[in-house]
Structure formats: C-alpha cells, structure tokens
Amino acid sequence: MTDLNRLNRRHFLRTTSAAAAAGVFAGSSRFSLAADSPNERPVFATIGLRNQGWTITNKSTKFADFAAFADVDANVLGATNEKLKEKTGKAADGYDDYRKVLERDDIDAVMIATPDHWHTKVSVEAMLAGKDVYCEKPLTLTIAEGKLIEKIVKQTGRVFQVGTMQRTENDHRFLKAIALIRAGRIGDIRKVTCGINGATGSPVIPAIDVPEGLDWDMWLGPAPKASYRALPEIRQGYGGGVPLYTNCHYAWRNWYEYSGGQMNDWGAHHVDIATWALGAGETGPNKITPVSYSLPVEYKDGYPTVDDQYNTPTKFEIHANMPGDIPLVITSEGDNGILFEGTKGRFFVNRGRLSGKPVEDLESNPLPEGAVEEVYGGPVSENHTANFIAAMQSRQQPISDVWTHNRMLETCHLANIAIRLGRELNWDPQKREIVGDPEANSFLSRENRKGYEIDM
Known part of the structure; x- marks a missing residue:
C-alpha cells in the first residue's frame, strides 16, 4: 500500500469512528458506477458554474444525474443549464442561492467551482447538510480554513474529493513520474523545481x-x-x-x-x-x-x-x-511543469510530456508491472469523478483527499x-x-x- 493510501486509510478509519460515534455515518451507498443504470446513479448538484464549473459537470454526466445548479450570475446559470439540456436532454433546477440546493434531500453530492473565497463556507455547510463534496482546487484561502474542513470531514464522515485532477488524468503521466521515482530510476531526489x-x-x-x-x-x-x-x-x-x-x-x-x-x-x-x-x-x-x-x-x-x-x-x-x-x-x-533531479538522473513532466533519459530508458527497461497502479493504490480511474463516486460507494476518502x-x-x-x-x-x-x-x-x-x- 502506498504512503498516500495508507494516509487515506488512516483518515478513513478516524472519520468512520468519529462519525459512527455521532450516529451520522452512512456505511453503504444506494448507487453504482454503472452508467447504464439510471436508477442507481448518484444525484449531483453544481455550485458555481463558469468555466471549471461546467467542465467538471460536463465530465461527470457519464456517471451522475444533475438535479440542481446554483450561481449568483443569472446569465451564467441560464447558459450552463442550456448546455446541460443540450447534452442530456434535461435541465437542472436553477437557484441563485446555493443554500436552496443544500436543503434538498435528493442531492447525494455537490460539485463546487465557485471562486476560492467561497470554497470553505459552501463545503462545510454542504457536509453538515449530509452531502458528499467535490471541490475545485485550491481548496482554501487560508491554512485555518483547511483545518476546519478536515475537522468537518472527520466529524460528519462525508467523502470529500479535491479537484486536483493531475492525480488521475492527463494520460496518467504524473502517476508514471512518481512510479519512476519510486522505482529508483533517478536515485535519491536532490531537488524538485x-x-x-x-x-x-x-x-x-x-x-x-x-x-x-x-x-x-x-x-x-x-x-x-x-x-x-x-x-x-x-x-x-x-x-x-x-x-x-x-x-x-x-x-x-x-x-x-x-x-x-x-x-x-x-x-x-x-x-x-x-x-x-x-x-x-x-x-x-x-x-x-x-x-x-x-x-x-x-x-x-x-x-x-x-x-x-x-x-x-x-x-x-x-x-x-x-x-x-x-x-x-x-x-x-x-x-x-515539474523537474525532478536525483543522484542518478533527471526528468521533466507536465501535461504535455514526460521526458528525459530515465523516460527514454523505459523502452529497454520498463517499469515493473503494476507500478502505476501501486502509486494510485489500485486500478486507476478513468477520470476524477469516477474515483469520487467509487469513494462514495466504499465510504473511503478518494485519491485527492483533503489532508494531503x-x-x-x-x-x-x-x-x-x-x-x-x-x-x-x-x-x-x-x-x-x-x-x-x-x-x-x-x-x-x-x-x-x-x-x-x-x-x-
């Protein structure tokens, strides 16, 4: 088990213990990842819709049904709902106040893509309302806000995914980079830029x-x-x-x-x-x-x-x-991008390339089978939302947990x-x-x- 997943597991156990003591933890889920099982799909809402709000919604329609949207700009709210209707055939209920979304009992999880200064307030109130949360990065405006979110995740037992999608997507390029390091292909790390x-x-x-x-x-x-x-x-x-x-x-x-x-x-x-x-x-x-x-x-x-x-x-x-x-x-x-320099070599990784001699050497000396999956902690999800929903099912924290x-x-x-x-x-x-x-x-x-x- 990787360090990250040991950490996730440890925090999961802390979370479940605290939540069980409070009598609020849901130990099972009523839905599955089956895209062709509409009665078992989770019901989502998105709060904050411009740019990344629509991006994460658009990626998630394969796995979830969107019942509600909230945005303080009526123009953005209307335009995004038209996009959803065009893609799925059904618009979501639109609200100018996110609290109306949190009042609904039919919402399993919220996706938050507001500006950063709203993240913590909406996230905390969503968890207290019994919703799992997917929130865009960066999660907080201050370090104290991060501590508060950690406290509420532990208190409520909610699943919380941070939208740092490089942990999952981009052809798993960043996972491969970490696998190279763990396999000792650059020796001991001496500097990261x-x-x-x-x-x-x-x-x-x-x-x-x-x-x-x-x-x-x-x-x-x-x-x-x-x-x-x-x-x-x-x-x-x-x-x-x-x-x-x-x-x-x-x-x-x-x-x-x-x-x-x-x-x-x-x-x-x-x-x-x-x-x-x-x-x-x-x-x-x-x-x-x-x-x-x-x-x-x-x-x-x-x-x-x-x-x-x-x-x-x-x-x-x-x-x-x-x-x-x-x-x-x-x-x-x-x-x-990121330049990793070690005692035996160096390589560079970003969203467009993974390059350097240690990468070139993979042609003759590939990584061990399962090395990328070991970094991830299991089979790699096809996208960040799939990982989030899998975590909602298992009630364990996802790949982008709030603590790390x-x-x-x-x-x-x-x-x-x-x-x-x-x-x-x-x-x-x-x-x-x-x-x-x-x-x-x-x-x-x-x-x-x-x-x-x-x-x-």
Whole structure:
C-alpha cells in the first residue's frame, strides 16, 4: 500500500469512528458506477458554474444525474443549464442561492467551482447538510480554513474529493513520474523545481455599475465589501466573454481578497505532485524563503496599499525546505511543469510530456508491472469523478483527499505570506504554525464578512 493510501486509510478509519460515534455515518451507498443504470446513479448538484464549473459537470454526466445548479450570475446559470439540456436532454433546477440546493434531500453530492473565497463556507455547510463534496482546487484561502474542513470531514464522515485532477488524468503521466521515482530510476531526489508561470499586473480598474443579472454582494460573500471593477476590453480564449481586467469573473485569481494568484492556482497542481513524489503528504516544509519576487502594487505590513489593481505576484522564486533538506523551488520562470533531479538522473513532466533519459530508458527497461497502479493504490480511474463516486460507494476518502491536499497547499499559502511580508518564514509542520513571528501567523486565518459567516 502506498504512503498516500495508507494516509487515506488512516483518515478513513478516524472519520468512520468519529462519525459512527455521532450516529451520522452512512456505511453503504444506494448507487453504482454503472452508467447504464439510471436508477442507481448518484444525484449531483453544481455550485458555481463558469468555466471549471461546467467542465467538471460536463465530465461527470457519464456517471451522475444533475438535479440542481446554483450561481449568483443569472446569465451564467441560464447558459450552463442550456448546455446541460443540450447534452442530456434535461435541465437542472436553477437557484441563485446555493443554500436552496443544500436543503434538498435528493442531492447525494455537490460539485463546487465557485471562486476560492467561497470554497470553505459552501463545503462545510454542504457536509453538515449530509452531502458528499467535490471541490475545485485550491481548496482554501487560508491554512485555518483547511483545518476546519478536515475537522468537518472527520466529524460528519462525508467523502470529500479535491479537484486536483493531475492525480488521475492527463494520460496518467504524473502517476508514471512518481512510479519512476519510486522505482529508483533517478536515485535519491536532490531537488524538485515547479514551474508555474508568472502573471501580469493590471492598469487602474475603475469602479462601474454591476452587470445586469449579477448579484455582486453575494458574489463577494465572505470577502470584504468592495466595488465592482472592470475595464471595457474583453477576455479572449479560455474564460473569455468577460472583461479582461476586473475583480470578478475569471480575473478574481489576481486578487488576494479572493484567491492566491499563480502560487495557489498552478501551484495547487504541480506542488501537489512534487509533494506526493517526496512522500511529504503528512508534513511539509520547515522553512520558506522568498529568493526573489515582484508585486504589481505597493504593500505595507503585508497588505496592498491600493484597491484598484491586481495585487498578487507577477514573478517569483520561492525555496521550500522539504523533509530530508530537499529543496522544492517554485518559480515563475521556465517551462510550466515539474523537474525532478536525483543522484542518478533527471526528468521533466507536465501535461504535455514526460521526458528525459530515465523516460527514454523505459523502452529497454520498463517499469515493473503494476507500478502505476501501486502509486494510485489500485486500478486507476478513468477520470476524477469516477474515483469520487467509487469513494462514495466504499465510504473511503478518494485519491485527492483533503489532508494531503491541505499539507501541500500550506506550502503555497506560506509562500504567499513570505512574499507579502518580504521575509523568510520558519514553519512548524507538527503544530502547523509559523515559528516566532506573530505578524506572519496573523495571515493563517481570515474573518468572513458579517452576514457571510459559516453556518455551523
């Protein structure tokens, strides 16, 4: 059994024990993975529908029936429901308030693809309402939010899948990379570099009227009160059809109020695989060093001094000291992907390629039979939703569990804190706190705006 699956199993046992004591754990499931058995298919709802919301819904219609959608933008809600009807022949019930979805007894699980600042509130309330949860990455806005989600998973016994799909999809390329490492093909790991791309700043973005159909106050939700901002130029390509420069649709990723910039966006993918490969899913770094970075606006005491421009880093090089004193470098430079360097060789992996001499050597010296399945912990699911539903059946935690995800994401959160404060941070991975730095520790949590506290 792999380290990851030992961890999953251990947390599963903790979860079931706590939930059984509370009398809330469901030990069996009424549905199966059979796509041709409509009476046994789980009933899903999606909360947050733009871009990734439709992507995960679209991928999941093979395995589940969608009975409800929720989004604070009426235009997005309507357009997504039309897509669902065109694909499946049936639209979902549409709501402007996700809480109406959670009130329904016929929903087995919710898929959450809201902006990051909404993830924790919706996830916690969904679990308390008896729903299993699939939530997009990055799971949290702060480290404290991660701890809360872990607590509620354990308390309720719900199954929780994080949407870090590189653990399952992309032709299993990342699983093969970890299998190479475990087979000793590069010897002992000496360094891991995660290239996650840089970002751009923005011009000054004026406050304007809220677009028709958008409930702006609800979109802000737990985040601080702010004006809606946008410039006329329209985004093209993925995420297109909305303002290129805004503090709302798509571009919210460039604001610390709602996200963590590239560090949490792409970092949640590549740092995840790197942490898994290093066997650090139960711990994390002990030191975070901001070697270099660029912020698009001026900061004071860790906070941007203006509110009308993007404020997350545009360039950076962060060194995380991982167990065994192995450096994990997170950089905006170079190719997007992960470079593993060991005592016997090196190779590179991303969503498009797995390359390097250890990979070329597989032609004459293939991996042992079952090596990829051993990394995964069993037969590899065809996609992330299939793994989620299989976990719903077994009542065990899936391949992207909240514990290993949060441990990985702590590295990204700490990197952002180090950049915001402009200094090295010493981290205690057992206590999960920053050592000797009260100011830095104040960034580990964030209060929700009044009226949008988590309903517990």
